[in-house]
Amino acid sequence: MLMIRDFSNRFQQISGMPINSKGGKDILKRAGIDTNSKQYQAVMKSMSAACSGVGYTNIQAIKNRMSRYDKDGDYISPVTGLAGLVVTEKNRAEKNRIIDIPESSRDEMFELTKKEFLQENGVGNGDTTRRSDVYLNLYRKMDKNDRLAAGNTLRQYERAYTQAFVDAVKAVDPKWEPGKLIPSGALDGITRESIDNSLVKSGGSLVKKSSSGSTLDIKI
Numbered sequence: 120m121l122m123i124r125d126f127s128n129r130f131q132q133i134s135g136m137p138i139n140s141k142g143g144k145d146i147l148k149r150a151g152i153d154t155n156s157k158q159y160q161a162v163m164k165s166m167s168a169a170c171s172g173v174g175y176t177n178i179q180a181i182k183n184r185m186s187r188y189d190k191d192g193d194y195i196s197p198v199t200g201l202a203g204l205v206v207t208e209k210n211r212a213e214k215n216r217i218i219d220i221p222e223s224s225r226d227e228m229f230e231l232t233k234k235e236f237l238q239e240n241g242v243g244n245g246d247t248t249r250r251s252d253v254y255l256n257l258y259r260k261m262d263k264n265d266r267l268a269a270g271n272t273l274r275q276y277e278r279a280y281t282q283a284f285v286d287a288v289k290a291v292d293p294k295w296e297p298g299k300l301i302p303s304g305a306l307d308g309i310t311r312e313s314i315d316n317s318l319v320k321s322g323g324s325l326v327k328k329s330s331s332g333s334t335l336d337i338k339i
Contacts, residue, residue: 150178157192158185193263199255203263204270215323216268217275224257225276229311232280237306241285241297250277275325276315283314 144154153159162184187195193202206214231253235244254270261269288295288305295301318325 147178147181150182152178152181152185156185157190158188161185161188161192161194189263191263199258201258201263201266203266204258206267210264210267213264214267215271217272217320217323217325218265218268220257220269220272220276221260224253224260224273225315226311227253227256228273228277229280229314232277233284233306233309236281236284237301240299240301241288241295272325276318279314279318279325279327280311283309 147154147159159181162181165184187197189195189202191202193207194205195202196204203210228250231249235248239247254273257269257273258266284306285297287309288301291302291305292299317327319328320326
């Protein structure tokens, strides 16, 4: 294991040739590394960006780094095992889109939001919530290039569900505030479909329709 400050220069010192030279690439290819792959190119880009700092590398380290990227050179999250969840220059403009997401995911989010709203009396509890499970289930259903936009879309539905529950409780008890006991039956009759049908897409946002059918410029 070698401590380096410049990967390319250090490789040249130990191999006698630059890493990007034909001879240098031949060494890597003999070690089973495809230097034309997007995985390899992504690793070289990340290492070049970090070359001003101190790092460690060898051929096995390059292979290990390559395993963190998919065939398209996109980073694979070690938490989810999925690619397409990191904001990059390539997908930055796409992440705030509103797209169609599975009804099953909206159902799952509605039921969880309602359950936790009642359990916590309207207080968001980051320690006990299972929201991340709902998002992960959604990401697994989506194409890689749509995962960030799908997450953004589900977040807006989640906020709409929460706001609908708050409005329903306050309709029963105008003085209610998060943390106070929720009146029994306050959320009865609220359906996920009724909330979804009250929302329309406007640019990169979901907005609530007014009673006349026009849209209100209010982001959810």
